Amino acid sequence: MNMDLSPEDLAFRDEVRAFLAAHLPERLREGARNTPSVFVEPDIGDEWHRLLHARGWVAYNWPAEDGGTGWDPVKRYLFEKECALADAPALSVLGLKLIGPVLCRYGTPAQKARFLPPILDASEKWCQGYSEPGAGSDLASLKTRAVRQGDRYVINGSKIWTTHAHYADWMFCLVRTDPDAKPQAGISFLLVPMKQPGITIRPIVTHAGDHEVNQVFLDNAETLVEHRVGEEGQGWEIAKYLLENERGGSCAAPRLLADIEGLKRVAESEPSGTNGPLGAQDSLRRRLARLELEALALETTELRILADLAQGRRPGPQTSLVKLVAANIRQAIDELAVDLFGPLGLQLPPERPLYGNSAPEPVGSREAQLAMPAYLNGRAWTIFGGTNEVQKGIIAKQVLGL
CATH class of the missing domain: 1.10.540.10 (Acyl-CoA dehydrogenase/oxidase, N-terminal domain)
Known part of the structure; x- marks a missing residue:
């Protein structure tokens, strides 16, 4: 290229x-x-x-x-x-980068007309109903059940780690419509309104102090048959397409490289306590250089995937490689930030947000205050969108042919 x-x-x-x-x-x-x-x-x-x-x-x-x-x-x-x-x-990726492209590819004209404009103008928000208790990495074992009754589906089950469900108007949801079929063959893809009596949202506050994720309970929740994307039993195919976009449909490298540059600037101004700034220490310079080289290599791979998408080719299993590498680099950056600030990087304020007039005063710099919350929140990078172990399994099977 x-x-x-x-x-x-x-x-x-x-x-x-x-x-x-x-x-x-x-x-x-x-x-x-x-x-x-x-x-x-x-x-x-x-x-x-x-x-x-x-x-x-x-x-x-x-x-x-x-x-x-x-x-x-x-x-x-x-x-x-x-x-x-x-x-x-x-x-937010949930509307623009996940359900949006799914509707562009699989949605009917009526579904596109109904759902795409409110995504564009941000008047409706979305959440993703994939993972369940006991069906996270093994997504095909999901148990949330949808039974068709006339012109609608009645849904019972629960979803977990549901990002921004507390803000969402709609959920794109994987459900089991045929319990007798093989696991992947019995799954359908439904669009479910969140503001109805059959849905309960329970917040999950992370170790970092962030309320991003939730558990969602569906107790005779309903959605119309016209809000099913694709045919019954096509949900697994659609889910894989969506996950390919989540794992490799955009570029993580530019943001990673920008954060590495930010760490470089901090290192040049942060005193080492011995002689000169931290940026003068060989061990830190080596860690920064290695991270930058890994992020640049990731950037090249992401550009190749985008080129494939432009030619109408699905990116396939190489998105798992991107997800794996990006997650590891993200966590390495966060670990380096905690090391860089030392004791000042251990502060963990419970208040949110950490900007604006109501933000808590930092101990030291704002960058130091962000180090531990970012580190703890970033542990999820090797879990969401498919764990590192799942990505390695895909790479071993579909890329290396093992």
Whole structure:
């Protein structure tokens, strides 16, 4: 793949930079910098979403005919990289990068007309109903049951680790519609309204102090048959397509590289306590250099995947490689930050958010205050979207042929 940017690509990059300089407020940049978790709070995430929607750039991985930008892989990469460098808040993946592309590919015209516009303008939020107690890594063993009764399904079961269910209007949900079929063959993909009497949401507060995830109980919850995506029994196929997008449908490397640069800047100003800044220590410089090289290699792989997507080819099992490597680099960055700040990096304030007028005062710098919350929240990187062990199994079987 030709890695040189064309004059058109360079002009686009400059256009994105100019837009970010003019329209990304400092309060959103500050909020993004001081968010230790994967998902940003709606107060900054929604505002940034709407600013991008007004510019026509929010659904940058959707086809143009469905309301997206229709950008090629290079433009998508450049956009994500410039947003990362500018400290833009991360957009919620649940609507834009997970269910959105599924509807673009598998949805009926009526489903697209109903659900895509509210994703674009952020008037409806989504959550993902995949994992269950006892059916996380072994997703095919899920037990949540949906029984068709006339024009609707009645659903009973529970989902766990459901990110932002407490904000969501809809859940895209894997359910078992045929208990007698083979595990994967009996699963269907439903869109379920969250604001109904049959749904109870129980918050789960993580060790980091963040309320991102929940357990959701479905007790005779209902959804219309017209809200089933694909046919009955096609849910496993759709779920795999969605997971490929989750694991490799965007670029993690630009954000990782931006965070590594941030650590470099801190290391150059943080005193070592012996002689000069921490950045002068050979051991720290080696760790930073290794992380940067690994992130650059990941970036190249992500660009190859985006090129495959542009040619209409599904990325396949190489997305598992991206997910595995990105998760390990993310955790290594967080570990290095805790080591960098020493005792000041051990503080764990329970308040959220860690930005704005109500943020708790840090002990030392704000960067030091973020180190431990980010480290603890980042332990989930090797779990969500498929654990490291699941990714290694996919790579061994489908890539290495073992």
